[in-house]
Amino acid sequence: MGAWDTGVFDNDGAGDLHAELLGAGPEDRAEVLRSAFALPCEGYVEVDEGQRALAAAAVVSAARTGTDLTAYGRRVPAADLPAATPELVALARAAVDRVLGADSEWRELWEEADQLPDALSAVARIHADLT
Numbered sequence: 835m836g837a838w839d840t841g842v843f844d845n846d847g848a849g850d851l852h853a854e855l856l857g858a859g860p861e862d863r864a865e866v867l868r869s870a871f872a873l874p875c876e877g878y879v880e881v882d883e884g885q886r887a888l889a890a891a892a893v894v895s896a897a898r899t900g901t902d903l904t905a906y907g908r909r910v911p912a913a914d915l916p917a918a919t920p921e922l923v924a925l926a927r928a929a930v931d932r933v934l935g936a937d938s939e940w941r942e943l944w945e946e947a948d949q950l951p952d953a954l955s956a957v958a959r960i961h962a963d964l965t
Contacts, residue, residue, distance in 0.1 A: 840944070840953040842892045842960065843905040847885025852905050855893070864916040867893060871925040873932045884940035887929040888957060894918050894926040895963040927964040930957065 838844050843852065851870055858866050870890035873879050879887075889905075896903040896910075898918035903910045916922065933940050934957065944953040 840949055840956045842888045842956055845885045847882045848889035848905070850882075851886045851889045860914075860916075864919070864922060866890075867916060867922060868925060871922075871929040873929055877937060879932055879935075879938045879940065881939040881943055884933040884938055887933050888940070888960070891926040891930045891964065892960050894922050895960040898923060899963050923964055927961075930961050930964060934961070 842848060851866070854866050855863055867890045870886045873883055873887055892905075893903060893915055895901075895918075896912055897915040900912045902912050903915060932938065934954070935941070940953075941950065944950040
């Protein structure tokens, strides 16, 4: 699964998103988030896509609440995050709902590992911030 804990940034997919955001200019970061939210509307969501989408949703959540984001030991001030536009908030909310849904490898893998409640708990605040 490429995960080492249940936190939203505790996996390879989130690491990839983090690196992509850091490599993008400020004007391109919202597009990086949009691409992370581009999950299939129907069918199965692969774990890497799900991990990436949840990390992107955490970025939007932090921007929306004005909370500094800490990932991989690096603090990113909320002011440096892309603006949480209504479009990004809606995309983030829809992506989180897809990843938490039944057709999700992310969900299946945490169920198989008997850690789904912990994984869901890690996403709960983000989900609440987006509603």
